[in-house]
Amino acid sequence: MAVKEKDRFSTATRIRLLGEQTAARVYRSQTKRQARRSRLTGRAALLALVLCSLIVALAYPMRQWVAQRADIAEQEQKLAEAREQTEKLKDAKARWRDPAFVERQARERLHMVLPGETGYTVVDPSGGRVRPTEPGAADRAWYSNLFDGVDKADRRGAEDDH
Helix, strand or coil: CHHHHHHHCCHHHHHHHHHHHHHHHHHHHHHHHHHHHHHHHHHHHHHHHHHHHHHHHHHHHHHHHHHHHHHHHHHHHHHHHHHHHHHHHHHHHHHHHCHHHHHHHHHHHHCCCCCCCCCCCCCCCCCCCCCCCCCCHHHCCHHHHHHHHHHHHHHHHHHHHC
């Protein structure tokens, strides 16, 4: 036994035991770290799954919200345009209540004059009519052109019947 006890306290034995203990501690530390890593990885996967689920769950309501905001903006624009149109109509109504404006419109549009005034109307010499394109049609009487048109229409109708 004395030999074993001597071995027990020898430097080589102590170093060997110290190395084994250190190796055991390192092994346990690595095992704990790996366990912690795998546990964090599982937590991270669960967190990612929860976040993805929230994104998917909120995607449709967010799209609806954005669409409704666009509709609201469009309706507000229409409301602003309607208010502007209302203001224009109120201004026009106020102008028509002014006797001077009504008189000016009657003179311009209806060619009315006050008693004692002389009104002049300039007539367009062409009379606003379109001249026929046939040669010599302008030199004939109007009823001749009318009868020629009726004859042409009658000839076209007869051709369509055959």
